[in-house]
Amino acid sequence: QHEVGKPLRNCYSLPGLDFTYGMYVHKRDGGVAEAIGHWDAIKPRNIRKIMPRDFLTMNRGAVDAGCTTAREFGLYYKFMDIRCKDENRFLTGWVSKIPADMTFGRPARPSTPIYDIIQHRYKEMWMERQRARTKVQKIEKIKLDQVRGNRTTYLRTHKPPPKEESFWHPARFEKV
Secondary structure: OOOOOOOOOOOOOOOOOOOOOOOOOOOOOOOHHHHHHOOOOOOOOOOOOOOOEOHHHHHHHHHHHOOOOHHHHHHHHHHOOOEOOOHHHHHHHHHHOOOOOEEOOEEOOOOOOHHHHHOOHHHHHHHHHHHHHHHHHHHHHHHHHOOOOOHHHHHHHOOOOOOOOOOOOOHHHOOO
16 A cells, blocks of 8 residues: 555666766766866967057147147157057056945945834925925915006006196187
8 A cells, every 4th residue: 555645655776876877978077176177268369459549648749749730740640659548457446446335336325214204204394395385386376366557557546647738729720
């Protein structure tokens, strides 16, 4: 009978201690030590990278040397070929200039004050801003509701002075 609650036993017997699992390579089989110590990698070639010209430094030098025409500048560039410096050579100095609180070029985010979150301080600040905004909107609406004065309303409130009658008339309009 089968044992209840237990898996069935394996029917195969394991090979002995001298058995090698996988394929045996006669040519070279030194195990992990050889794999770690002897990588079959291509040796890097020492290729000198030609850096672009540093025109800022060359222009400054040409002006200091007294060059004024395009031909003189061209001759100066030809004989004083100054190239940009490779920044990758100075990685050790560059790494030491990174601030301690910087992660991948971005400053660390300030920690969130949990005490303010528990007391709902952010909600209160938002409510205050909304109340202030509502007050400003009411004041602006009152200003818009007021009627602007035009010429008619001005004349209703300020009566124009009466015209003085002139006693002079042209002679042709008088009755003879």
